[in-house]
Amino acid sequence: MVQNNSNCSMSHFRYPLFTSTYSLILLFGLPLNTVSLWILVRRNGLRKSVPVIYMANLALSDLLFILSLPFRIIYFTNGEWTLGNTLCMIPGTLFVVNLYSSSLFITLISVDRMLAVVYPLRSRFLRTAPVAWGLCATVWVLISGLSVPTAMNHQENNDTECNVMRCFEKYTTDEWKYGFYILCCVTFFGILVPFGIILGCTVAVVRQLSSYSMKTSSSNTDMSKNKIVKLFLSNLLIYTICFIPFHVAFIVFGLNKLNILQGGETYFHIQTVTMCMASTNSCLDPLIYYFSSKKLQSRGRCDSSTKTGGIGLVQSTSLIQQ
Template sequence: MENDSDVSNDTIHFHYPLFTSVYGLTLAIGLPLNSISLWVFFTKLELRTAPVIYMTNLAISDLLFVLSLPFRIYYFATARWIFGNLVCIVSGTIFSVNFYTRSLLVTLISLDRYLAIVHPLNSRSLRSPKAAKVACAIVWLIVMLWSIPIGLYHQTITGQLNVTRCYEGFSFGTWQSAFVLISLVITMGFLVPFIIITICFFAVVRVMIRISKESQDFKKYKIIRLFLINVGVYVVCFVPFNFVLILYGMHQARYFSVRKIVQLFVAHAITVCLASISSCLDPIIYYFTTDAFRAFSMKSEKDTHNTIQLTKRKHQTTMDGTSPIT
C-alpha cells in the first residue's frame, strides 16, 4: 500500500493490529474446523457424491488459506518481513487466489443443486462424482493459471530504514500494471460466479414454490437454506471486498483521485478482514445445511449411546452374575 500525503501515520498503520487480530482469530478457528471437515469428507463420506467432492475441494482451499496466515500474522505484528522473497510470493498468492477459488467452487455447488432440483432426471451424468472431479480439476487449473501473474506482484520490497516489506508498499507503476489483472480476476472470479449463484437460487425458489408441501419434498427446502446462506456470505463478505478493491486499485493506479482517501483506506482494510473470515464460515455451513454432516453426527451420537448402554449391561452382568436378555 502506498502512503498518501493526506493520510496520517496513525491511519496508515491502524491495519497492523487489525490484521494481526483478525488473522490470528481466523487461524485459530479455521484450522481445526477445516481439518475436521476434511477428515469427515475423506474418512466418513468417502467422496461418494458430487456435493461432497465440491465441499472437499472448498475445505482444501480454505485450509490452504489459513495455513498462509501465520506469515501474515508475524509480519503485521512486527512490521518486518524475514521469510524471504519466495515465501512472500507463495503466501501472498495463496491468500489472494483463495477468494476466487471459493467463488468458483461455490458456483459449482450451486449449479449442482440447481440441476438436482430443476432438472433431476436429465442431469444425472452432470452430477456424477466423475463429472464433479473433472469440474474441480478445471477450477484448480484456472486458479493455477491466475496464480502465475498474481505471484509476480507479490515480491518483497525494501523500504525506508532498509526494512523489508511484503504484501504492501507497491509503487504507482505496479498498481497500474496490476489493475488490468485485478479487473479481469474480479470479473471472472467474482462477478460471473455471483450472477450464476443468484440465478440458480431464484430458479430453485421458483420450482420449490410449485412443489406441494408433502413430507417427501420437505428435505428439499434445506437446499434453499444452503443457497440463501451462500448468497448471504457473498453479499456480506465478498461484494464489499471486491467493490472497494476496484475503487482502491483505481485510486492507487491514478485513474481517479479520492478526496477522502482515509475512508477508502479503512474500508479496504475492513473488507479484506470480512473476506478472510469467510474461510471459518464454510465448515459451519457444512454442518448446519448438509444432511451428510448431520447424519454422521447423529450416527456418532447413536454409536456412543449404544456403547454406553452395552457397557452398562456388561457391568450389570458382572455385578449380579446374570446374563442380559438378547
C-alpha cells in the first residue's frame, strides 16, 4: 500500500466504524437469530402457524447475512482484499439479499397481522400455511433474480492508485451507473411500496383497535390493544430507521458519484453511517418479531376470559398466532 497518499490511508473513520459495527452485529446477531430460528422451528413448527413461517424466513435471511460478516470484518480491518473474486461477491450480494428479503418479509408480517386484527374471520382462507409458504417462495425467487446483477456489480477491483485489491468500495464510474439504476428500481419496488403497505396496515389496525376501546373498558383488553399497537409501530419504526435513511443517502451519494449532484465528502460520510444502520436490522428483527410476539401470545391467553365487548379483540389477538 502506498503510504504517502492520503487516499490510501486507513485513517478514514469508515474502517473502524464498519469493523466495530459488523463485529457487534456478528456477536449479538448470530446467537439471536440462531436461537430464534431454532425455537421457531422446533417449538412452534412450520406447518400451521402463518406468523411463524414468515418470522422463520426472516430469521434465515438475517442469519445468511450475518454469516458473511467475517469477510467484511477482515477487509475493513486490513484495508485490502486478498480472498479472491468469488468471496468478494458473496458478502455484497448477501447484504442486498438480506435488505430486500427482510423488507418483503416484514411487509408480509404486517399484512398478516392486519388481516388477523381487522378481518379475523374473512381472512382465514388467506392466512394458511400453503399460502404463506407460496408467498415466501415468491420472495426468495424474486430476491434470487436480483442477486445475479448484484453479484456482477460487487466484484473485487484493482486500486491502481494504492496498488491493492479492493472489495465493497472503489468502484468505477461504469459500475456506479449500473448499480445506481438497479438501486433506484429496487428502492421503489422493494422499499417505498412495502413501506406504504406497512403504513396502511398500521393505520387500519389503529382504527380497528380504537373502535374496540369504545366498546369495552376492560383493563385486560386495553393492555392487549396496547401490545398489538406496539407490535405494528415496531414494524414501522425498524423500517424507518434501518431502510429509509440508507436508501435516501445511497441515492444522493450515487448522484454525487455520477457528478449530477455536488457536495464533496459529506454524502459519502452519511452513506457510511446509514449503511451501518441498515445492517443492524439483522439484530433487531429477532427481538422485535419473535419475543414481542411471544408476549402478545401470553397476553392473548390471559384475556381469553374477557366478556362481551372484548371478545372481538381477544379473537384477533389469538388469531395473530395462528
